[in-house]
Amino acid sequence: MSTDCLFCRIVEGAVPATVVHETDIVLAFRDIDPQSPTHVLVIPKEHHPDAASMAAADPALAGHLLAVTGEVAKLEGVDASGYRLVFNTGADANQTVFHVHCHVLAGRHLSWPPG
Template sequence: MSTDCLFCGIVARTVPATVVHETDTVLAFADIDPQAPSHLLVIPKEHYPDAATMAAADPRLAGEVLAAAAEAAKAAAIDSTGYRLVFNTGADANQTVFHAHCHVLGGRRMSWPPG
C-alpha cells in the first residue's frame, strides 16, 4: 500500500468512498467525477501503478478485477443494458491516479471511437 495514493487511502478507509462491491482482493466504488450516469471504479486492494503492471505481476488478480467489474455493473443495474470497461494506463491515456483501476461506465448509449 502506498501512503500517498488516493485509492490506497480508500482501501484503508481513511478516504471516504461509496463502496458498491468488495472482496478480499478488490474494491468497487462510485467515481467522484462521473462521466456517465453510472460510473464506478474497480481497484485491486494491493497497489500496482497501472493495469499492465498488475496483469504482469498477478494475472489472477487482473481476472478478479474483471469479475468484480461485472458484479459492480450488476449492482448498478446496468448489466442488462450494457456497459463499458476502461483501463487507462499511463499519462498519455489520461491516467490520473497511478493505482490500477477499471472504469465501469453505463446508463447511456456509448459512442465510438471513445478517444
C-alpha cells in the same frame, strides 16, 4: 500500500468513498467525477501502478478484478443494457491516479470514439 496514493488511502479507510462492492482483494466505489450515469471504479486493494503491471505480477488478481466488474454491472442494473470497461494506462492515456483502476461506465448510449 502507498501512503501518497489516493486509492491506497481509500482502501485503508483514510479517504471516504461510496463503496458499491467489495471482496477481500478488490474494492468498487463510485467515481467522484462521473462521466456517465453509472461510473464505478474497480481497484485491487494491493497497489499496482497500472493494468499491465498488475497482470504481469498477479494474473489471478487481474482475472478477479475483471470478474468483479461484471458483478458491479449486475448490481447497478446495467448488465443487460450494456456497459464499457476502461483502463487508462499512463499519462498520455489520461491516467491521473497511478493505482490500477477499471472504470465501469453505463447508463446511457456510449458512442465510439468517446467524446
